[in-house]
Amino acid sequence: MLALFKAEFNRYRYWAIFALVQHLFVLSFLAKLGPILEPLNNEVTLLIIVLCFAFGFVQMMLHKRKNHWVFLLQRPLDASKIYLALALAGIMNVLIVVPVAWFVMVIGFDHFTDTIIDMRHYSFGLFLAAIGVFTYLIGSLAALSASRFSVLTGLGLFVVFQSTSEYILLQSSIALMVILYLLYLNIGSFKPDLSQPLKSRLATVMLALPMQMMIVTLLLLSTQLFYHLPKFMLTSNPSELILEGTIDYWQDLPAEERVKFLVKNSNLENKTWLARQAELASSGVINIHTRRFSKKGQYPFRDKSFSMEDKANNNLWVFSHDEMLLQGINKKTGKVVGFVGLNGFIENLSTVHNNDRFNLVPFLLKDRFIVTENTVYMMDFEAKELSVKVNVPNGEKMVGRPQFTEGFVSMVTNNYTYLYEPADMFAHFDLAFPAYSLAHPTEISQISRVDTYAMVDGFLLIYMGNNYYGFDKPGAEIIYAKRDNGIQNIYKMFFEKHNDPVLIRHFEYLISPFLHTLDAMIYHTLKAYPVEEHPLTTVISGVMPSLVNLVALILHLLSIVIVFWLSRLINLDTKKSRLWLIMTGLIGIPALLSFVFINKVKGNIQVKPGLKKSVLSKRLNSTLS
Amino acid sequence: MSDLCIETKNLTKQFGQKIALNDFSLNIAKGGIHAIVGSNGAGKSTLFRLLLGMESPTSGHSKLMGGFSESLSAKERGRIGYVNEEHTLPGWMKVEAVKKLQQSFYPQWNHNIYNQVIDHFDVDPKQKVSALSRGERAGFNLSMSLAQRPTLLILDEPTLGLDVVARQSFLEALMFAETEDDMTTIYCSHQMEEVERIAEQLIIMEQGRLTNNSTPEDFCKRINYWVTDWDNKKPKDKEIPGFLSRRVIDGRQHILTVDQGDNFSGYLKEQGASDIHQLPVNLERAVNAFLTANHKKPENLPEYS
Numbered sequence: 001m002l003a004l005f006k007a008e009f010n011r012y013r014y015w016a017i018f019a020l021v022q023h024l025f026v027l028s029f030l031a032k033l034g035p036i037l038e039p040l041n042n043e044v045t046l047l048i049i050v051l052c053f054a055f056g057f058v059q060m061m062l063h064k065r066k067n068h069w070v071f072l073l074q075r076p077l078d079a080s081k082i083y084l085a086l087a088l089a090g091i092m093n094v095l096i097v098v099p100v101a102w103f104v105m106v107i108g109f110d111h112f113t114d115t116i117i118d119m120r121h122y123s124f125g126l127f128l129a130a131i132g133v134f135t136y137l138i139g140s141l142a143a144l145s146a147s148r149f150s151v152l153t154g155l156g157l158f159v160v161f162q163s164t165s166e167y168i169l170l171q172s173s174i175a176l177m178v179i180l181y182l183l184y185l186n187i188g189s190f191k192p193d194l195s196q197p198l199k200s201r202l203a204t205v206m207l208a209l210p211m212q213m214m215i216v217t218l219l220l221l222s223t224q225l226f227y228h229l230p231k232f233m234l235t236s237n238p239s240e241l242i243l244e245g246t247i248d249y250w251q252d253l254p255a256e257e258r259v260k261f262l263v264k265n266s267n268l269e270n271k272t273w274l275a276r277q278a279e280l281a282s283s284g285v286i287n288i289h290t291r292r293f294s295k296k297g298q299y300p301f302r303d304k305s306f307s308m309e310d311k312a313n314n315n316l317w318v319f320s321h322d323e324m325l326l327q328g329i330n331k332k333t334g335k336v337v338g339f340v341g342l343n344g345f346i347e348n349l350s351t352v353h354n355n356d357r358f359n360l361v362p363f364l365l366k367d368r369f370i371v372t373e374n375t376v377y378m379m380d381f382e383a384k385e386l387s388v389k390v391n392v393p394n395g396e397k398m399v400g401r402p403q404f405t406e407g408f409v410s411m412v413t414n415n416y417t418y419l420y421e422p423a424d425m426f427a428h429f430d431l432a433f434p435a436y437s438l439a440h441p442t443e444i445s446q447i448s449r450v451d452t453y454a455m456v457d458g459f460l461l462i463y464m465g466n467n468y469y470g471f472d473k474p475g476a477e478i479i480y481a482k483r484d485n486g487i488q489n490i491y492k493m494f495f496e497k498h499n500d501p502v503l504i505r506h507f508e509y510l511i512s513p514f515l516h517t518l519d520a521m522i523y524h525t526l527k528a529y530p531v532e533e534h535p536l537t538t539v540i541s542g543v544m545p546s547l548v549n550l551v552a553l554i555l556h557l558l559s560i561v562i563v564f565w566l567s568r569l570i571n572l573d574t575k576k577s578r579l580w581l582i583m584t585g586l587i588g589i590p591a592l593l594s595f596v597f598i599n600k601v602k603g604n605i606q607v608k609p610g611l612k613k614s615v616l617s618k619r620l621n622s623t624l625s
Numbered sequence: 626m627s628d629l630c631i632e633t634k635n636l637t638k639q640f641g642q643k644i645a646l647n648d649f650s651l652n653i654a655k656g657g658i659h660a661i662v663g664s665n666g667a668g669k670s671t672l673f674r675l676l677l678g679m680e681s682p683t684s685g686h687s688k689l690m691g692g693f694s695e696s697l698s699a700k701e702r703g704r705i706g707y708v709n710e711e712h713t714l715p716g717w718m719k720v721e722a723v724k725k726l727q728q729s730f731y732p733q734w735n736h737n738i739y740n741q742v743i744d745h746f747d748v749d750p751k752q753k754v755s756a757l758s759r760g761e762r763a764g765f766n767l768s769m770s771l772a773q774r775p776t777l778l779i780l781d782e783p784t785l786g787l788d789v790v791a792r793q794s795f796l797e798a799l800m801f802a803e804t805e806d807d808m809t810t811i812y813c814s815h816q817m818e819e820v821e822r823i824a825e826q827l828i829i830m831e832q833g834r835l836t837n838n839s840t841p842e843d844f845c846k847r848i849n850y851w852v853t854d855w856d857n858k859k860p861k862d863k864e865i866p867g868f869l870s871r872r873v874i875d876g877r878q879h880i881l882t883v884d885q886g887d888n889f890s891g892y893l894k895e896q897g898a899s900d901i902h903q904l905p906v907n908l909e910r911a912v913n914a915f916l917t918a919n920h921k922k923p924e925n926l927p928e929y930s
Contacts (some may be wrong), residue, residue, distance in 0.1 A: 003729040011717050067713035070679055075730045076703025192678040193695070 001081045008089035012059070016093040019051070023101035031105065045131065052094055052132040056139025059090050064143060064194065073192050083190035087140060087183070091133050098132035099125040114334035118321040120168070120297040130175040134161055137182035144189040146197050149211060149597035152218075156210025157182065160522060168297045181206060197598055201579050208583060208598060212515060212590035219511050219589070227504055245497040247466060247474040255283040258451065258462065262476060262493050274478075274490075278460060281453040284405045286461075288412055288447050291400060293373055294361040296321050308367045310381040313337075317379075319364065323349065324357035326370070338384075340370070345384040363401040369425075373397040376411075380428065387429045390420070399444065407454045408435070414444060419459060419481070436481040441489060442468060458482040469494060471543040472505065506548045512588045513544075513552055552588070559584045559592040566601055630655045630777055630809040631676060635685035638671050638833075645671040647833040648685070653826070658810040660824030660841075662817075664916050668833040669813050673781050677707065690777060703731065706775035710782035712762040716755030720748055720765060731773045742768035745798040746791075760791025767798055779811045784819060796822065817909035827908075829915065836915075841908050848911035849889060851880045853898040860896050869914040881906065881914040 026044060063072050063086065072082060102125040110117040138154030145153075161178045188203040198204050235241055242249045250261055259278035263271040298321075307318040310328070315337050320327045326340035339346040341356030363371040369389070370377040374397060376390035392398060396413040403410045409420040411434075418434035425432050436459060440447060446467050453460040459481045468475035474495040480488045498505060509516045563584045567577040584591040595601070631653040638646040646668045653659050663669050674680045676687050678694040687694040692701045714723055728734045746764030748757065757765060763783055770778060780799075784792045796819060799810075814820055820827065820841070827844050829837035837844055848869070855878050862868050866889075867882040878898070882889060890901045906914075 003726050007715065007718060007722070007726050011715070065713075066674075067709045067711045070674070070677060070707055070709065071713045073679070074677060074702055074705065074707045075727075076699045077730060078699045192697075193681045196681055 001077060001085045004077070004082060004085035005089050008086050009092055012055075012089070012093045013096075016096040019097040020101055023097055024104060027101055027105045045128070048098055048128065048132050049135045052098070052135040053139040053142075055094065056090060056136035056141075057143045058139075059086070060140045060143035069194075079190050079192065080187045083187050087137070087186065090136055090140070094132040094136050095129055099129035102128050114316075114329045114331065116318045116320050116327055116329070118297070120321050123168075123297070127172070127175065130172075130179060131161075134158070134175070134179055134182065137179065137186055141182060141186050141189060144186060144194060145207070146189070146195055147207075147598045147600065149594075150185075150189075150207060152211040152214040152597075153185070153207050154182070154210075156212075156214040159213070160210075168295070197600070201575065204576070204579065204598065205583065208591065208594045211594045211597065212512070212587055213519065215590040215593050216508060216511050216515050216519075220508055223504055223507055227500075243497060243499050245495070246499045247464070247476070247495040248499045250476070250495070251464075255451065255453075256280075259453065259460065259478070262462070262478060263491055266491050268491060274460070277455055278453045281455055281460070282407060284407065284452040284454075286403060286410045286412065286417060286450040286452060287400070288444060288449060289400065293363070293398075296324060296361070298361070308364045308379065310367075313381060315381070317364075319358075319361055321361065323352070324359075324361075325352065326364075340379065340386060342372075344386040365401065366404065369402070371398070371401055376402065376425075376432075378428070385429075389425060389430075389432045390418075391431070405452075408452075408459075410452075412444075415440060417450065417461075435483075436487075438479060438481055438487060441477050441479065446470075455480075457484070472545070474498075502545050502547055503551060506544060509544055510548055510552050510555070512590050513549075514586050514588070515590060556585070556588040559588050563592055563595050566595065566599075570599060570601055572599065628654055629688070630690055631688070631811070633672075633676075633685065633687040636672075636675060636682050636687050637684045638668075638675060638680065639683045644833055646675070646682075649830075649833060649835055650685075651828065651835050651838065653809065653811070653828075655809050656807050657825040658812055658823050659826040659828060660820040661811060661813045661828045661830060662815070662820060662912055662916070663830035666832075667830040669830055670781060671833075672830070673707075673779055673811075673813070676779070677705070703773075704776040706770035706773050706778040708763075708766050708770050708778070708780045708783045710785040712759070712766040712783075714754045714762060714766060716753070718754055719750070720752050720754060720757070721750035723754055723765075724750070724769060727769050727773070733774045735772050735774050738774070739768050739772035741801075742771055742798045745794040758791075760787050760794070763787055763791065763795055764798060767795060771799075775808065777809045777811070779813075781813045782815065783812075784814060784816060792816070792819070799823070817912055820912075821908045827912075829912065831916065845906060845908055845911050847884050848906050848914065849882045849885050850904045850906040850910075851878075851882065851889065851893065851901060852904060853878050853880070853893055853901045855896075855898050858897050866892065869918040881910075883915060883918075 023044075026047070030044065063069060073079060075082075103122070106117055106121050106125065109115045109121075135158075138151070138158065141154055142148070142151045157178050161175060185198075185203060185207055188198045188200055191199075198207060232241060242252055250258060253261055256279040260275035263274055268274065307316055308326070309316055314331045315328045316331050317326045317328045317340065319325075323339065325346070328337040328339065329335065330337050339349065339352065341352060342358060343353075343356050346352055346356060358372060360373060363369075365371060368379050370379065370386070374392045375388055378387050378389045379385075380387070390411065392411075392413055393416075396415050399412050399414055404422070404425075407422070409422055409425045411418045411420070417438045417440065419436040419438070420432050421435050424430070424435075438461065441463055442465075446465050446469075447463050448465040451462040451464070453462075461479045461481060462476050463479065464474075464476040466472075466474045468477070476493045476495075477489060478491040478493075480490050482488070503510060560581060563580050564577075567580060572580070580591070580595050584595065629652050631651065633649055633651045636646050636649040636651075637644070649668070649672070661669055661672075671680065675682055676689055676694050678697050681695055689697065690701065690704065692698070697705075715726075718726070724739070743764060746761050746768075748761050748765050754762065754765070767780075767783065784795055787795060800823060812820070812823060824841055827837060827839060827841045828835065829844070837847075839847075849867075854876075859878070862871060865880070865882065867885040869881040869883055871881075872879045877900075885892075887903075890903065893901050
């Protein structure tokens with residue numbers, strides 16, 4: 001095995017060195033254009049993904065050529081060991097190209113520039129290596145698997161792999177697990193007769209499940225073809241695509257017309273006045289679900305957005321994850337000028353106490369504000385002082401960063417939206433108090449956005465969301481925050497009409513309620529993206545319209561019957577048939593499609609011995625082709 | 626322990642609509658050199674791929690040295706040498722490195738055999754495999770396969786594309802190497818003079834079917850060569866029993882038939898033939914006539930007269 005590993009490694013070693021030099025050249029070039037450590041260099045990552053996939057694919061395709069394959073396999077060594085030798089050689093070459101270049105760059109930055117380099121910058125090299133290995137294994141699987149649709153499995157796993165979790169350990173564990181997962185599938189696929197599907201039932205499930213998740217995505221995309229495109233073609237005016245009276249129609253209106261539209265059928269006495277005032281008012285938007293606070297060592301890093309510039313002294317203050325402090329560096333001399341912690345300026349690290357360090361990575365805004373979950377601090381570089389501008393009340397915490405708009409500064413906590421006068425926020429040393437404190441009119445997870453109108457005597461706010469009044473119940477609510485007269489909830493709007501029929505709106509659930517739930521659970525566990533948009537409760541609380549549930553049930557039953565029939569048609573063995581029936585019972589249509597893809601139904605119907613070509617099977621073949 | 630080296634039973638392999646092997650049953654005893662001949666597309670390479678477990682049969686099964694082809698263990702694979710017509714070897718490696726690589730897998734590797742065989746060819750150990758000529762590559766491939774001391778050696782058209790000198794060296798190396806006594810060699814070739822020289826058993830495949838499994842001498846006995854004069858009322862080719870081929874040389878009819886005994890002269894007389902002579906036939910002519918008889922031709926092709 002070692003001899004085979006060496007031979008295979010040597011085969012590509014010069015290519016790997018050549019690619020390493022090219023990689024370094026690209027990184028150096030990008031470093032000239034801007035700070036390479038931020039944002040996460042997506043172009044390079046994409047290049048790594050494409051090249052590693054191509055390498056894995058080409059490497060195995062070269063071995064797959066008929067006579068080469070016999071030469072490779074026809075030796076006294078288990079197929080699994082042969083694969084491991086080849087794959088380890090390939091991975092070693094990937095490691096030469098991917099992380100080495102990254103480490104060279106990071107070490108260079110660390111030692112020869114004033115850029116703050118944390119441990120996470122180094123460890124990101126390992127994460128990049130994991131991306132390289134992962135995509136290499138997908139390429140290898142795509143070449144080796146009997147089903148060419150195995151690339152969907154790779155894509156399905158990639159979706160999980162690339163989801164950025166806020167827990168670095170969790171993310172690393174997922175990366176490792178997914179790599180082992182792919183390795184197992186590759187070993188199973190690497191067998192003398194490559195045309196045969198995987199033997200092991202566990203491997204079959206492992207191949208099928210991520211493939212089914214991608215099938216869901218493809219089926220979702222297919223609605224563009226069978227619903228949206230015909231709808232678009234049949235409509236003479238594109239504006240008619242959005243039905244009047246729906247939340248989409250309303251959101252499409254210009255800001256100045258939205259209030260008028262909402263109140264036109266209301267019983268409000270001053271509705272004309274309100275509409276006119278909103279027309280004249282300057283409007284803004286408060287995003288409820290903004291980026292959350294990063295944890296120590298979290299990827300990806302956008303160092304530039306976590307830095308502040310002290311122009312007067314030519315210092316750059318960057319947040320260091322290793323120290324969980326702001327670190328100041330003189331841009332001219334490159335020397336460290338000090339640190340900033342929760343309790344103010346610190347001359348050197350030896351005097352730092354644990355209670356000085358931040359718990360989460362704060363947002364740094366407007367070159368003076370440091371925002372934590374509970375407090376907004378203001379920096380005075382000249383005086384070397386840190387003053388508290390805002391203290392969030394006990395029991396609350398900020399869900400994103402403050403938003404600075406023309407007329408006000410907004411802060412959203414889990415319970416309230418606070419509006420501040422900009423002048424108060426920028427005033428030195430004084431604690432700022434909110435001009436308006438607005439309790440969320442409903443669960444924050446049900447609010448997607450707040451529109452604001454600066455009225456003469458306060459603010460008109462429109463809270464809205466597609467699930468504002470509960471699952472699949474879009475709505476909006478007008479709240480008038482008057483300077484002297486308190487907060488008034490003046491109007492609620494229910495959007496009864498939907499732009500798309502219920503079966504299209506809940507198409508993902510319809511295809512597979514199980515996968516829909518599983519998908520939500522995975523992302524909740526990973527906390528990978530604003531999960532508020534995909535509340536788990538809506539998935540499992542049984543609030544889906546009965547028509548959707550009924551159609552989903554019919555599709556499930558139909559899928560089971562078809563899988564049963566197809567498994568008989570291709571003479572699938574009993575254990576495998578049972579497995580597929582159970583999977584289809586759980587998952588539905590995606591399982592049926594993956595059954596067809598993995599078991600190569602079309603080919604097997606043609607060649608099975610003793611099978612009389614009934615009219616039925618001929619018809620099926622013509623359908624499949 | 627089975628006495629059979631290769632055993633196939635009702636082996637069928639279908640690729641889409643095309644049947645490569647059709648209900649193919651073959652038993653090959655251990656030891657000796659068995660030649661497999663057949664026209665292109667007869668299913669020879671498919672048979673080898675099925676035997677080595679690189680393809681799965683549509684129906685039937687095959688065994689190599691008692692083990693099912695589809696589940697050959699690493700140990701069983703170690704007892705099988707395989708040389709293909711392309712002499713596929715890692716072209717990016719040097720000869721010495723490839724030898725070392727192969728040697729590392731076979732504890733029973735025999736240096737003497739390797740040297741004996743490689744000496745027939747002008748192969749520099751420092752040379753890259755990709756720089757070797759086709760003949761040198763064939764020799765290098767054969768020397769490694771024999772040095773592994775296989776129990777079964779499969780040679781799939783190993784001399785294809787080689788010039789006369791390289792072919793000669795290859796055959797000499799194969800015949801005079803000190804191989805194991807019980808080694809079975811399966812030799813697949815289109816070159817009848819090679820088959821005639823080395824084969825102890827002749828297996829003929831046509832359109833995925835087994836049509837002969839006998840010694841070359843016995844096969845030649847099946848083919849009869851008749852020279853006769855005929856008037857204009859000669860029967861059509863397809864009406865002649867066991868007809869293989871007919872040529873007219875100097876106005877005389879030269880007819881080859883299969884499995885027609887001495888009584889065939891009686892048949893010829895009945896059909897108006899005169900001055901009938903039976904001549905001996907060599908293996909090459911016999912095999913060629915046998916194979917071309919069933920070769921697909923356009924339906925309206927005029928008969929040779």
